[in-house]
Every structure is written in C-alpha cells, then in structure tokens.
Amino acid sequence: MTVLAAVLAAGGGTRFLGDGAKLHAPFRGRPLAAWAVDAALGAGLDETIVVVGAVDVDVPAGATIVRNERWEDGQATSLQAAVAYGRAQGHRSIVVGLADQPLVPAAAWTAVARHPGPEPVVTATFEGHRRPPVRLDATVWSLLPVSGDEGARALMRERPDLVAEVPCPGEPIDIDTLEDLARWS
16 A cells, blocks of 8 residues: 655645745744655655645655645645545555644654554544544545545544544644744744
C-alpha cells in the first residue's frame, strides 16, 4: 500500500493580522509552513504534497505542490484536492496534516501512517485529544465532505466506528493569530 503525505496550506489565514501571509511568518527562525512540510517529508512516506491556494509556499525538493483553486470554499476543498491527487497517483492512503501546526513532528506522521489496525481512519492523539495528522484509506475518500471548513473531523464524528487513535509525541498547537505566534515562538 502506498501512502501519500498531504500538508494542507491553502487557507487565507484571515485571523492572522500580521504583515504578510501567516504561512510565511517567521517561527523559530523559519517560515511557519516549513515546519509541517519538513515533518511530512521526514516521515518517509511514499510521496509528499503541499496543497496551496491563497498564497504559494516554498517547498524543498521531494515535495510536490498541488494547487487548490477553490481554497476560499473551505478546508474540505483542500482535502478533496489531496484526495484527487492521491487517486490519480494510485495511492491507497493519505496522511493529512496542517501547515499551521509547526510542532507536530515527523514521528507523529509516521505513527499514524504505520498504524497496523484494520480501521480506515487513524488519527493522532496528543494528551488524549484528537488532532492531525490523520490517515485516510481510499475506502473512505468518498465519505469526506466536498465543501466547508471541516475535513476528516466531520467523518470521524459521523462514523466513530471507522476510527483508530494513536498517541503521538509533539504539540498540536495551531498558529492562527499573531498572539499564537508570539506565545509559541
């Protein structure tokens, strides 16, 4: 089974009122999005993509940019862009993470990707709380929302019988505001 790592980086970051785009903001000496992209690449999955939309994100060698032209219609459209890419490339699973979660390490991506259970949805947990990254096997791709601001969370809420949890290392904070950036930098 081949597994695609997908970093969702298409949103407009409307709550971030700093100069420039949120994903370009310096976080601990590097652009915010660089942390998540490096973690996804570091997981050693079969392929890594970064779904962009509102702004472009620099990606290192080894990652492919996928453009979501419908990014303004919500996170679900970015997830659908990743699914379409995964389907076209013949992947059987996608591990999805968020570009504004810089403290989720490669080990979390790897743990979710390699979970051996039969469940088609596997989510990371951090101190008992479900957070990305989330593995979605191809058997559930048709169940994912196609619009709106929820992605896999909606599926996990509606079909808890399909979900396994994996305790993971790291800190799953989202950097959504200037205050978040200052707090965690």
